[in-house]
Amino acid sequence: MDKKHQTRYEDLTLLPRRWFPLPRLDFYILREFLIKYSVLLLVFIILFILGDVYRDISDFLENKASVSDILLYLAYKQPGNIRFILPISMLLGCMWTMATFGKNMEITAMRASGVSLFRCGGSIFVVGLAVTFINIYFNEALVPFTERSAEIIRSNATERRRYVRGLLTYRSNDQQRHWLFNNFTTGNIQNDVTLKTFWTDGMIDSLVLVPDEAARRRMILEIFPGKAERLLSLSRAEMEKQVRRELVGRKVDFYGREAAYDPENETWIFRNGNFISYDRNDDTRFSASTGTSAIHEQIPLTELRFPKNEIPEATNDILNAVKEKDDLPTWVIWDLVQRSPNMAERVKSIYMTVFYYRLAFPWACFLAVFLGIPLATKNERTGSLLAIITAMVIIVVYIVVAQVFLVLGKAGILNPMFAGLAPTAAFIACGAWRIYHDRN
Structure with missing residues (x-):
């Protein structure tokens, strides 16, 4: 220039x-x-x-x-x-x-x-x-x-009729529990509920190894019809050890004509139902008991409580889980993931992708x-x-x-x-x- x-x-x-x-x-x-x-x-x-x-x-x-x-x-x-x-x-x-x-x-x-x-x-x-x-x-x-x-x-x-989800099934995020609801409502009280899960130490303490000696003896006789006499002949400490060894990890189905969730105490309460345990030879954990062998007949139960450490999911968690993930608020997704440390990686990927x-x-x-x-x-x-x-x-x-x-x-x-x-x-x-x- x-x-x-x-x-x-x-x-x-x-x-x-x-x-x-x-x-x-x-x-x-x-x-x-x-x-x-x-x-x-x-x-x-x-x-x-x-x-x-x-x-x-x-x-x-x-x-x-x-x-x-x-x-x-x-x-x-x-x-x-x-x-x-x-x-x-x-x-x-x-x-x-x-x-x-x-x-x-x-x-x-x-x-x-x-x-x-x-x-x-x-x-x-x-x-x-x-x-x-x-x-x-x-x-x-x-x-x-x-x-x-x-x-x-x-x-x-x-x-x-009021809003319900008929024949609802829900599998927990840690893959340890499978719920079957005849009709899932929006409240905290459900009717005709089946919970497929595995025996834990807490369940054994609540149902089998109860403080009352007569009730404990009767339960052992019903759960272990072929082994009851041998178990009862052992010392208290050895008997409890053997019962836990026999039950922990076995598949068990709990049924309640009424299953109520107490949000204040974060506890599920099964009433007027029964339970049945299965042998370890089932191939699929959450099949409808097909191809598995029961180790005892159905045993009635009046009331059974599951605290948060055994069943962490609440009714809202179940309702949110069956909803479309894209319709959940981000804070619900985040809270659900944080409260489920054992969530399967595939499920966690779905939730976190939707979250972001x-x-x-x-x-x-x-x-x-x-x-x-x-x-x-x-x-x-x-x-x-x-x-x-x-x-x-x-x-x-x-x-x-x-x-x-x-x-x-x-x-x-x-x-x-x-x-x-x-x-x-x-x-x-x-x-x-x-x-x-x-x-x-």
Whole structure:
């Protein structure tokens, strides 16, 4: 460059970057964005309502449910739909707004006035952050309640009975207990419950080696019909040692006509039932006793208590375990994993992958702005159509990649933290790079 042109460029004074305050510009951008965002939210909500009506309305009509039940059911379903609508609408609204500004050359005017691309979307970033916290609230507090309420309304309206889970089975996280519920209700008292587990020292102390000598003798006679006389002829200490050696680790089925959970003492109480023990030759621990040999007949029991150290799961744990993992709040998942140190690795991978995914997904509302602004203003002359198409492609790619990572994480192929966080982290990194690249 010659001296003449160099002097001319040195005389130019660049306009300083403008940050705050820009109330008139921010209000204008915020108004235009909220109008478009509201339209998109309304359209998506209507589409989801139509989907719920198409899928579920026949069940209500066939059972002649009231209009109020139908409307209340649809209302309870909406928070679950809205949590997925919020990030999609945020991305589309952001791109629609900024693409419109680009088409009208308003972005060019703002940047020529010293307002950076990042600063142009300042008010949209604020809305995105606010919507992110709203989505976190929906995911953690509102949706689990509304989804459960919707299912209760549907069950009451279509089946004319309170919400239950018929023939529910539940396997404990440490794989040591298998529950069979004839009808699992939402309360702490269950009827007709079978617990398939293994004898422990605590169970032996509660049922067999009781302080009352007559009761202890009667129980030994019933449990060991072929060995009872030999066991009873031993000294007290040796007899207890032999009984433990015979029973600990054996499979045993406990049945209670009523099984109540005491949340205050964290204790399960089986009443008016029976129990039966099996020999060690069963091939599968939790088969329905097929192919196993019982070592004694069914022995009735009046009441049997299982403290937390023997049965750590509560009724809510069982109910949460049979729910879709994706519908559980993150604090429930974290608490469940922390209270189950012996949880199988496969099960733990499922819970932790969902945990990290649930932490990351609400931030897609805020992260959508990082991609929406630079992509929408990339081709100002092409108008908003290309921006909308680009947004739809990005949404589809993000959802597909996130779901693939989720499946791989649940299967234990990918680290749960990486599987849950990577797609969203890549989403924000790509948007941040685009904003940095187009910052001038």
